[in-house]
Amino acid sequence: DGGRIGVAAQAVGIAQAAYEEAVEFAKTRVQFGQPIANFQAIQFKLADMATMIEAARLLYLKAAWLKQEGKPYYQLSAMAKLFASDIAMKVTREAIQVHGGYGFTEEYPVERHYRDAKITEIYEGTSEAQRLTIARNLLKG
Structure with a gap:
């Protein structure tokens, strides 16, 4: 169960790194005479990414505190692992989108973050296994 907390923390770290890369890229990439950070669509992506990361961070920190x-932290550790790995995939995917075609090249680290995020959905119990654990615990009581 403690391993799930560790994986959740790892997933948040991966998401945070991808987010920071996206913010920096958005500030420096110029399209149509201005940084893409000025475009509302990019701003919305960045806002959603930051919000998801913070929510996942608080969830794994609460599980760690309970431990x-x-x-009892079993249920919350499963929730933290599930949510953090899900948002790691979402955030890294959005970071690639912010980078456009560059995001898919090895020249920028966001493609690596995307691949790293995927493994957090698998080890220490797949996302499906986490959902099953959570649901069974909810239905017990």
Whole structure:
């Protein structure tokens, strides 16, 4: 169960790195005479990415706190792992979109972040296994 918290933290770190790359790229990439960061569509992507990352971070931190306090954390660790790995995939995918065609090349690290995010959906229990764990615990009580 503690491993799930670690994977959630890793997924958030991957998402954070991709987000930071996207922000920097958006500030420096010029299209139509201005940085793409000025475009509302890019701003919306960045806002959503930041919000998802923060929510995932708080979820795994709460699970870690419960574990540290010796309180039941099994359910929350599954939720944290599931949510963080899901948002890692979403954020890295959006970071690639912000980069446009460049995002798919090895010249920019966002393509690597996308591949790294995928493994967080698999090890320490797949996302499907996490959903099953969460649902079974919800239905027990």
